[in-house]
Amino acid sequence: MKILIAASEVVPFAKTGGLADVSGALPKALEAMGHEVRVIMPKYKCVDEEKFGLKPSRLSPLFFNVPIGGKIQTAILKSSSTGKNIPVYFVENDKYFNRDGLYGDAKADYPDNGERFSFFCRAVLEGLKTVFFKPDVIHCNDWQTGLVPVYIKTLYRNDPQMRNVRTLYTIHNLAYQGLFACQILDFAGLDRALFNYHQLEFYGKVNFAKAGLVFSDVLNTVSEKYAQEIQTSKFGCGLDGVLLERVKDLYGIINGIDYEEWNPSTDKYILEKYDNETLEGKNVNKQNLQRVFGLPNMDVPLIGLIGRLAAQKGLDILESALPSLIKQDVQFVLLGKGDEKYEVLCQELSVKYPEKFKVQLGFDVPLSHQIYAGCDLFIMPSYFEPCGLGQLIALRYGTIPVVHATGGLADTISDYNEITEEGQGFSFEEYSSTQLILTLERAISIYQNRQRWIRLMKNVMNLRFSWQNSAKKYLKLYEKICNSGL
Ligand code: ADP
Numbered sequence: 001m002k003i004l005i006a007a008s009e010v011v012p013f014a015k016t017g018g019l020a021d022v023s024g025a026l027p028k029a030l031e032a033m034g035h036e037v038r039v040i041m042p043k044y045k046c047v048d049e050e051k052f053g054l055k056p057s058r059l060s061p062l063f064f065n066v067p068i069g070g071k072i073q074t075a076i077l078k079s080s081s082t083g084k085n086i087p088v089y090f091v092e093n094d095k096y097f098n099r100d101g102l103y104g105d106a107k108a109d110y111p112d113n114g115e116r117f118s119f120f121c122r123a124v125l126e127g128l129k130t131v132f133f134k135p136d137v138i139h140c141n142d143w144q145t146g147l148v149p150v151y152i153k154t155l156y157r158n159d160p161q162m163r164n165v166r167t168l169y170t171i172h173n174l175a176y177q178g179l180f181a182c183q184i185l186d187f188a189g190l191d192r193a194l195f196n197y198h199q200l201e202f203y204g205k206v207n208f209a210k211a212g213l214v215f216s217d218v219l220n221t222v223s224e225k226y227a228q229e230i231q232t233s234k235f236g237c238g239l240d241g242v243l244l245e246r247v248k249d250l251y252g253i254i255n256g257i258d259y260e261e262w263n264p265s266t267d268k269y270i271l272e273k274y275d276n277e278t279l280e281g282k283n284v285n286k287q288n289l290q291r292v293f294g295l296p297n298m299d300v301p302l303i304g305l306i307g308r309l310a311a312q313k314g315l316d317i318l319e320s321a322l323p324s325l326i327k328q329d330v331q332f333v334l335l336g337k338g339d340e341k342y343e344v345l346c347q348e349l350s351v352k353y354p355e356k357f358k359v360q361l362g363f364d365v366p367l368s369h370q371i372y373a374g375c376d377l378f379i380m381p382s383y384f385e386p387c388g389l390g391q392l393i394a395l396r397y398g399t400i401p402v403v404h405a406t407g408g409l410a411d412t413i414s415d416y417n418e419i420t421e422e423g424q425g426f427s428f429e430e431y432s433s434t435q436l437i438l439t440l441e442r443a444i445s446i447y448q449n450r451q452r453w454i455r456l457m458k459n460v461m462n463l464r465f466s467w468q469n470s471a472k473k474y475l476k477l478y479e480k481i482c483n484s485g486l
Pocket of ligand 1 (some may be wrong): 391
């Protein structure tokens with residue numbers, strides 16, 4: 001099959017979260033199964049042209065036209081590659097993408113995000129024409145690509161180069177929807193008639209995620225449990241009604257991780273490489289991590305947290321749990337970047353508990369590898385979590401996850417059973433600081449039994465959440481929409 005993956009971030013070129021991991025790894029898995037895959041994303045300032053050898057696309061003219069905002073604007077299509085031979089196209093336009101950050105900064109989103117990503121969606125379709133690539137499926141990801149399916153079914157409906165092109169829309173996180181004033185439709189060149197409850201309107205705004213949900217041929221999200229949860233008002237972020245209407249087209253496919261990138265026996269960022277036969281190496285990484293964070297070198301459970309600092313990630317229950325947890329012999333290290341409110345909170349906590357709670361604010365890939373390798377436990381107390389990759393990466397490094405049983409965390413981590421020694425980590429059902437405390441205490445008590453802990457580490461390091469399985473499921477969805485004679 002011919003597949004185009006359109007995404008606003010892709011590993012290794014630009015990343016703020018799990019979406020980039022998925023759009024970097026899925027194409028490789030599909031290519032390995034013999035399919036023709038290409039990827040398209042914006043050319044942000046942070047994309048390193050030299051490192052990735054970006055050059056104007058061979059087939060494309062230097063500039064191509066993007067009719068948007070009532071005029072013809074131009075873009076350049078540059079290309080690089082990933083995997084064995086997967087072309088990655090970059091839509092370059094200085095006005096929209098040559099600035100710091102992807103969507104804004106810790107303080108606020110960019111005010112012109114509606115224009116930036118309408119432009120991107122339109123440029124995806126115009127860009128395809130310039131390289132003469134007609135995919136069977138355009139795989140869209142989150143709100144930044146939500147207008148692609150709308151364009152296909154409206155402005156491009158009679159365009160021979162887009163005829164029979166099907167769309168899949170993947171929800172990576174329903175909480176991010178791309179809401180804009182209705183004038184954005186004029187900018188995007190879309191008919192205002194679409195501004196109605198059944199199509200793009202959402203509480204008086206245009207909703208790009210809803211656009212994707214309504215206009216795509218098939219939908220999925222990144223775990224089965226989250227696919228169920230978003231059909232409820234508790235987790236549906238106001239779109240549960242739309243999803244219920246499309247429930248027969250909604251699937252859950254768990255993400256994998258890239259086991260070449262996340263491998264403690266080859267990881268170039270960690271001090272001592274190790275596998276499940278040489279677990280002493282993990283201890284060297286622990287001591288190094290303690291040194292890096294200025295923690296005393298002690299044999300106590302070292303607990304890590306890495307993530308976007310957002311309300312979703314459970315920092316509120318962690319804050320309430322800390323006074324009790326910190327009384328124990330434990331150490332915490334936190335690496336994160338995100339909302340100003342939570343960055344301030346994390347800094348305050350590190351001042352309050354200077355001996356035991358250390359924080360590094362920022363996005364730091366090498367340090368993230370060192371934390372996965374050096375910690376004993378990895379906490380993800382998320383209020384909701386579509387899939388979660390941190391817990392899967394932690395498993396690979398023998399770092400035991402402690403999670404709130406929601407979304408993908410519930411689908412991937414079952415609670416440790418002290419009698420059978422089954423389970424991949426420690427999990428709690430009720431979202432509360434009390435449950436977080438009790439669960440961490442349980443984990444810490446198991447940690448004290450070294451032999452048991454070693455068995456648990458060895459077990460989880462052997463688990464594989466590989467992309468092969470998930471890519472097969474994506475392929476089934478692509479085939480389903482291509483054969484459906486829509
Ligand atoms: P989300 O997509 O909600 O951000 P996921 O758990 O799905 O969360 O994916 C997060 C990914 O981003 C993981 O690969 C994690 O290691 C990485 N990550 C998150 N925050 C940071 C950070 N501050 N520095 C480096 N990597 C980070």
